[in-house]
Amino acid sequence: MTEEDSSAKMSEDVERYLKLNPPCSSSSSSSAVAFANKSGTFKSSSPPCPEHVLENVLESVLQFLTSRCDRNAVSLVCKSWYRVEAQTRFEVFIGNCYSLSPARLTHRFKGLRSIVLKGKPRFADFNLMPPNWGAQFAPWVVATAKAYPWLEKVHLKRMFVTDDDLALLADSFPGFKELTLVCCEGFGTSGIAVVANKCRQLKVLDLVESEVTDDEVDWISCFPEGESPLESLSFDCVESPINFNALEGLVVRSPFLKKLRTNRFVSLEELHRLMVRAPQLTSLGTGSFSPDNAPQGEQLPDYAAAFLACKSIVCLSGFREFRPEYLLAISPVCANLTSLNFSYANISPHMLNPIIRNCHNIRVFWALDSIRDEGLQAVAATCKELRELRIFPFDPREDSEGPVSGVGLQAISEGCRKLESILYFCQRMTNEAVTAMSENCPQLTVFRLCIMGRHRPDHVTGKPMDDGFGAIVKNCKKLTRLAVSGLLTDEAFSYIGEYGKLIRTLSVAFAGNSDKALRYVLEGCPKLQKLEIRDSPFGDAGLRSGMHRYCNMRFVWLSSCVLSLGGCRDVAQALPNVVVEVFGSDGDDDDDTVTGDYVETLYLYRSLDGPRKDAPKFVTIL
Amino acid sequence: MEGCPRNREIGPKLLDLIPQGRKWYQEDKNNTDQEKKLELRLGPPGGDEEDHSAIKKKNTEIRNIKKETEDKSFHCFNGNHFSPSNKTTSVPHISQKRTAPGPVVGWPPVRSFRKNLASTSSSKLGNESSHGGQINKSDDGEKQVETKKEGMFVKINMDGVPIGRKVDLNAYNSYEQLSFVVDKLFRGLLAAQRDISDGQGEEKSIIGLLDGKGEFTLTYEDNEGDKMLVGDVPWQMFVSSVKRLRVIKSSEISSALTFGCSKQEKMMH
Numbered sequence: 001m002t003e004e005d006s007s008a009k010m011s012e013d014v015e016r017y018l019k020l021n022p023p024c025s026s027s028s029s030s031s032a033v034a035f036a037n038k039s040g041t042f043k044s045s046s047p048p049c050p051e052h053v054l055e056n057v058l059e060s061v062l063q064f065l066t067s068r069c070d071r072n073a074v075s076l077v078c079k080s081w082y083r084v085e086a087q088t089r090f091e092v093f094i095g096n097c098y099s100l101s102p103a104r105l106t107h108r109f110k111g112l113r114s115i116v117l118k119g120k121p122r123f124a125d126f127n128l129m130p131p132n133w134g135a136q137f138a139p140w141v142v143a144t145a146k147a148y149p150w151l152e153k154v155h156l157k158r159m160f161v162t163d164d165d166l167a168l169l170a171d172s173f174p175g176f177k178e179l180t181l182v183c184c185e186g187f188g189t190s191g192i193a194v195v196a197n198k199c200r201q202l203k204v205l206d207l208v209e210s211e212v213t214d215d216e217v218d219w220i221s222c223f224p225e226g227e228s229p230l231e232s233l234s235f236d237c238v239e240s241p242i243n244f245n246a247l248e249g250l251v252v253r254s255p256f257l258k259k260l261r262t263n264r265f266v267s268l269e270e271l272h273r274l275m276v277r278a279p280q281l282t283s284l285g286t287g288s289f290s291p292d293n294a295p296q297g298e299q300l301p302d303y304a305a306a307f308l309a310c311k312s313i314v315c316l317s318g319f320r321e322f323r324p325e326y327l328l329a330i331s332p333v334c335a336n337l338t339s340l341n342f343s344y345a346n347i348s349p350h351m352l353n354p355i356i357r358n359c360h361n362i363r364v365f366w367a368l369d370s371i372r373d374e375g376l377q378a379v380a381a382t383c384k385e386l387r388e389l390r391i392f393p394f395d396p397r398e399d400s401e402g403p404v405s406g407v408g409l410q411a412i413s414e415g416c417r418k419l420e421s422i423l424y425f426c427q428r429m430t431n432e433a434v435t436a437m438s439e440n441c442p443q444l445t446v447f448r449l450c451i452m453g454r455h456r457p458d459h460v461t462g463k464p465m466d467d468g469f470g471a472i473v474k475n476c477k478k479l480t481r482l483a484v485s486g487l488l489t490d491e492a493f494s495y496i497g498e499y500g501k502l503i504r505t506l507s508v509a510f511a512g513n514s515d516k517a518l519r520y521v522l523e524g525c526p527k528l529q530k531l532e533i534r535d536s537p538f539g540d541a542g543l544r545s546g547m548h549r550y551c552n553m554r555f556v557w558l559s560s561c562v563l564s565l566g567g568c569r570d571v572a573q574a575l576p577n578v579v580v581e582v583f584g585s586d587g588d589d590d591d592d593t594v595t596g597d598y599v600e601t602l603y604l605y606r607s608l609d610g611p612r613k614d615a616p617k618f619v620t621i622l
Numbered sequence: 623m624e625g626c627p628r629n630r631e632i633g634p635k636l637l638d639l640i641p642q643g644r645k646w647y648q649e650d651k652n653n654t655d656q657e658k659k660l661e662l663r664l665g666p667p668g669g670d671e672e673d674h675s676a677i678k679k680k681n682t683e684i685r686n687i688k689k690e691t692e693d694k695s696f697h698c699f700n701g702n703h704f705s706p707s708n709k710t711t712s713v714p715h716i717s718q719k720r721t722a723p724g725p726v727v728g729w730p731p732v733r734s735f736r737k738n739l740a741s742t743s744s745s746k747l748g749n750e751s752s753h754g755g756q757i758n759k760s761d762d763g764e765k766q767v768e769t770k771k772e773g774m775f776v777k778i779n780m781d782g783v784p785i786g787r788k789v790d791l792n793a794y795n796s797y798e799q800l801s802f803v804v805d806k807l808f809r810g811l812l813a814a815q816r817d818i819s820d821g822q823g824e825e826k827s828i829i830g831l832l833d834g835k836g837e838f839t840l841t842y843e844d845n846e847g848d849k850m851l852v853g854d855v856p857w858q859m860f861v862s863s864v865k866r867l868r869v870i871k872s873s874e875i876s877s878a879l880t881f882g883c884s885k886q887e888k889m890m891h
Contacts, residue, residue, distance in 0.1 A: 128728045392732065
């Protein structure tokens, strides 16, 4: 609907409503009088409360408000607006599953269709959190199953989801359409099978970077017969073989399928068959990109022709076990590609060149550092539309070779001026290169640099990396997410505090000299929501300096710093709306802990419903 | 970035840690003393005239107790924190030379499924431009069936050392490597303990962990709860059944392994 259509429709609604429920002529409300004048005709019957008029209008207006920030603002105007907003909110986003209880959610919102839930903090991905810490989906699925029978969409990130949870979900929501599980664990192929089988309206089943146990269930065969409404099916993270014939059959009967991300158990020949069946695909995860080794008597399939036929492909990923000699088969789609993910493929600059030089429209590029500075220069030369770059380490150890450096970073900054987001792993870096990026790429909102050697200075000047990161926060005025690394003194943090006024997420590791650094950040960054710090010399004084902020932040994580139990307790006692958890890295309460006072990990977050009841034994809630 | 003073003195004398009007924390001239009191230490108190870099290093060391880092600075725990004769100097970390540091938990911050790319078949290809299209097709006849190799961290304790550590067994391929790592992990700690108790304080290698000839022997507890000597079964079988490790005094082998052990015959070497 265009804006004019919608406002026209709205005033029609208002008029129709008023004709049925004309306001009383003796009403003192000026707005009621205004309505009366506009509609022209009214009868003198008993009027409804003007509030009802307003609420109805508000409902009509609010349906166009989708941004949750706007909706949150609306809900604060007055009780009436709060009520109407709650009735009309269909999508809810919960950034920390422990910030409220499921009961509170179901009490406030009565008509939810879509839920986004996030659980564990990001450092849990790196083994910094013991297993069984929490973030279970179970209480949420139980509560929402009762409250929202018309729920259509569930999107979970870093949650613990069991097969039983998935079964309950599949049973409880007849209109269920979209399931996305990102970085989740606790379930297996049997849970997926139930969802596939029972959710007859399923359009989206996306398993992204999740751990899926192999229960040896042929889940692909569990999709019901007949035409399928599937639009997106991603299972590239599933580390178990699949029934290819069943997959092919499913693809054949899914005319709306646009996104298909296969896992590494799908060979190149099988991929070819799928592509022939589904030329309408826009996003393709290519699986292994390696042929079966059964020797083929017949002619090899024409892979390039298959790519040529799939004119709509704009996004390619996979290449889990790729063979270089087949890589050029993707050439026909290169010019149309907006997103290319080579981050599982050990691709050399020599292999990259013929491909990347046709990728003029690429906006998102993920790769391994195997492409080297040379490959990055090739990207910089061609990919003028690049918005997001991620370079992962092929060999993620601290002292590995390091084929990318400031040279590549600087080249990218000079060639890709529209860059908005970068994640860059390297072994060595210079302030000069980082500063160049800050000057050449003013659109940067996300800057994450990981110099893998801890405490590494600028490898040319030997100085700390303070100036480089300082330039980033100073020049990139739209920066909302920052991850720092290398040798950093308190000065770097003074820059962050001084210039990082829009920063919402900050990641710090092995950096800083003293509590001053933490204080600069906590006092200087008013938008800071998520702070994750490890192995830095920050103690109780630094922690205390953020007391005024913690109620307004999603979470703070401090691990392997210099915190004491007393200092953490002070925070807990001063801020009743903040839950303060402390735990060790071990996950059980052994005789291993050094002293009773040392805090290995502090994780604090605001909560409306107090400390959680499901904390395991190794977690102490202060 | 000019104009930002680099204040490297001890103690933020001029700094007011709290905004006006709030008294979360008593700010006074003894701020640094209070901060220092909160710092954890091992070793003799007092005599702290170090600058910030040393304080940072001290903090690093304190943290290092709980981590599997192989920073040589670790070995400063010999009753003499910053003796220049040590393997590292007390000059700030810029000149710290780390020789083959061991794995630190979760660093670099790369998710587990991205960690073992070197071991998949694609590693045999690529980055060799001379190969071009001539990749030998004779390599993986079967698809490698790897599960996602996460770091397999098991706890390891040592008799006489109160602090436990963790080792990533997936990082090693043999008992010799494991033995080497155990030596590196505990050598300094053990020396620190001995220094504290009887003033010896020198470091000795921990050797002979596997053959019963050293002062210490490496044992483990498997998934059935049995305590066994390390080294009897093939490495992969060991890795798949081990739950935790313990370095015990060789003199106490028989008593240490008796409890709950039904495989005593294995112990007789």
